[in-house]
Amino acid sequence: MSEIANTPEPPYYAVIFTSERSDGDNGYGEMAEEMVRLAAAQPGFLGVESAREGVGITVSYWESLEAIHNWKQNERHMIAQQKGMSEWYLRYKTRVCKVERDYGFGRG
C-alpha cells in the first residue's frame, strides 16, 4: 500500500501519471511491482504515491528532469510502456511538473 512520499524541500520534480485500465490483469500487476522497485533504484528518485479507484493516479518524484528522462529510457521501463499501450491501458496522460512549494500536516 502506498504512503505519502517523504520528499525534500522544493524545488523538485513530479511526474503525474493518470490512467484508465483495460479489463483483465495480463501481467500488469507483476510488471507494476517491478516498475516501482526499478524506479526506486534509479538515480534521482525521491518517492512515489499511488492509488486506483476507477482512475489510477501514480505520482513519482524526482530530483531533476534528467533523472526523469533517464527513467523513461530504462530498458525494462520501455517494454512496460509498450505493453501499457498495447494491453494494459485504455488511455493515460503523463504530466511532467516542477514542484515549487509544498506544505503538510500530521498528527502526533
Place this chain on the structure above:
Amino acid sequence: MSEIANTPEPPYYAVIFTSERSDGDNGYGEMAEEMVRLAAAQPGFLGVESAREGVGITVSYWESLEAIHNWKQNERHMIAQQKGMSEWYLRYKTRVCKVERDYGFGRG
C-alpha cells in the same frame, strides 16, 4: 467516479493533495463533494482527478498560481481545511506544481 482531466496545452498548474484519512466519515463525503463542485466553479479551474486506495490522491489543475491562491482563500474551502486538520485526516501533503510538459495515449 473520477476521469482523466481534459487539460489545455502546458504550461498550467497542478496541486497534488495526498492524504491519509482518519476512521469514520464525520461529514467528510458530503464536504468532499461540495468542494469538488465549488472548485469547478472557481475562475481558472481546469480539472480534477481523484482516487483513494489506502492513500488518497487528488490532483486539481489551474490556469495560474493566483487561481490556486484564491481557491485556498474561499470561505467554505477554509472551513473544510480546518475540519480536515481537526477531524478527517491523520496527515496530508500539498504540493503546488507547474506542469511543464504533458503527453498522452488513448485508444479508438
